Amino acid sequence: MNDDARTNIGTPAPAPEDRGSEELRDQVERTRDELGKTVEALAAKADIKAQAKEKAAQIKDQAAEKAALVSDQIREKAGDVTHLVKDKTPDPLMEKADRAAAAARTNRTPLLLAAAAVAVILMVRRGRGRRC
Incomplete structure (x- = not known):
């Protein structure tokens, strides 16, 4: 082994003369x-803050997907329960409930005023009870 081989380790070989500068x-x-x-790849790996933001966004997306799925399941179950209750409730009771709901819709203003009056009375009674 000659000294030239050792000194040129890791350095590019000299360009042949037929190679152009281009x-x-x-x-x-x-x-x-x-x-x-x-x-750039090393900088991206070293950027912990960006990685944390990306992971948080992924988790947020996963949570939104799961929430939508659970919400759909709840709606489906609520619909099933509604149908079950309607099927099990006697017809005379359903008719009375429908009439009561219709009466409440036609007399909405007096019912709202009565509810407001009851709320005021309860608040006044509660306020007096604390003073004593």
Whole structure:
């Protein structure tokens, strides 16, 4: 083994004379691009804050999907329960409930005023009870 082989380890071989300077420039440009991509990849791996934000966004999306799924299941079960209650409730009771609901819709204003009066009376009684 000669000294030339040891000193040239890790260094590029000298360019043959038939290589043009244009080819060398292209090679340098490709090397710079590769180095830039490598640096960007390393910087992305080192950016803990960005990784945490990305993970939080993923978790948020997963939670929204699960919430939508559960919401759909609840709606479906509520519909099933509603049908079951309607099927099990006697017809005379359903008719009376329908009449009561219709009466409440036609007399909405007096009912709202009565409810407001009851709320005021309860608040006054509660306020007096605390003073004593």
